[in-house]
Amino acid sequence: MRKIFDCHIHCSENKEDVLVSYAKANGLEYNLPELLSMMEEHNVSGGLLLSPPLRNGGIVPNRDVIGLCNKSKNRLFPIITTEPNRTMIEDCILLAKKNLGFVKGFKILLGYFPVFPDDKIFSKLYDYAENENLPVLFHTGDTATPDGSLEHSHPLNLDRLANKRDSLKIVACHFGNPWFQDTAELVYKHKNFYADISGLFTGGAKYSKHYLNFLARALSDAIYFMGGAEKLLFGTDYPIATYSESIKLAENLEIDREDIDKILAKNANKVFPL
Numbered sequence: 001m002r003k004i005f006d007c008h009i010h011c012s013e014n015k016e017d018v019l020v021s022y023a024k025a026n027g028l029e030y031n032l033p034e035l036l037s038m039m040e041e042h043n044v045s046g047g048l049l050l051s052p053p054l055r056n057g058g059i060v061p062n063r064d065v066i067g068l069c070n071k072s073k074n075r076l077f078p079i080i081t082t083e084p085n086r087t088m089i090e091d092c093i094l095l096a097k098k099n100l101g102f103v104k105g106f107k108i109l110l111g112y113f114p115v116f117p118d119d120k121i122f123s124k125l126y127d128y129a130e131n132e133n134l135p136v137l138f139h140t141g142d143t144a145t146p147d148g149s150l151e152h153s154h155p156l157n158l159d160r161l162a163n164k165r166d167s168l169k170i171v172a173c174h175f176g177n178p179w180f181q182d183t184a185e186l187v188y189k190h191k192n193f194y195a196d197i198s199g200l201f202t203g204g205a206k207y208s209k210h211y212l213n214f215l216a217r218a219l220s221d222a223i224y225f226m227g228g229a230e231k232l233l234f235g236t237d238y239p240i241a242t243y244s245e246s247i248k249l250a251e252n253l254e255i256d257r258e259d260i261d262k263i264l265a266k267n268a269n270k271v272f273p274l
């Protein structure tokens with residue numbers, strides 16, 4: 001039986017959660033019981049939970065994310081999200097220390113603040129992540145809101161950081177969408193650089209069937225360029241994308257079966273302390 005690990009999931013019980021509208025568009029209830037039952041249905045053994053953005057700015061508190069993970073009976077593990085704010089970064093490190101072993105990494109949202117990933121403000125977080133061998137995930141590419149800054153979310157901004165910190169595990173979320181080739185070059189160039197394929201296919205649009213084919217082709221080309229699929233991670237970005245569509249995208253990649261299996265589950269063990 002195929003094994004799957006979902007490296008990118010959102011969930012909250014917060015009414016101001018921006019992702020509620022995405023959930024509605026996908027016909028999802030968007031809550032923990034639904035998420036766990038969908039994981040069960042699609043043979044997803046576990047996943048990483050990330051804080052969703054809030055409508056009034058800011059994010060769902062990381063403590064709420066940890067709370068949901070605690071309720072998941074060892075199916076979900078938290079990723080701690082931080083904004084470019086000194087107090088919040090200190091809090092995030094403390095929270096990770098308090099939950100060492102349970103927290104599987106950090107996340108920084110690029111494109112939502114006028115800050116680049118190599119900004120000095122993040123130095124302490126990167127030092128801690130390097131010491132504990134925890135990866136840092138970055139939102140890259142298209143932003144969920146039309147006022148996002150693509151200049152800041154462009155994946156190539158991560159090259160400067162990766163040049164300076166070659167022992168920091170970096171994960172570019174959403175494969176830098178739509179800058180697939182740039183992201184492929186970063187994964188190829190840097191030893192500790194990974195990318196997830198979450199939240200790429202949202203469906204429902206006029207040419208969505210063609211778009212799924214386009215994505216499968218673009219990702220397959222990227223894998224040929226990188227010379228392998230060892231550093232790609234499966235993720236849904238639930239509720240932005242559904243399990244069935246996300247799995248379909250991975251299954252449609254024009255690569256060997258064993259490489260699809262690496263993306264769906266095996267590679268996650270190399271990046272996260274699972």
Ligand SMILES: [Zn+2]
Binds near residue numbers: 008010199
């Ligand atoms: Zn996400």
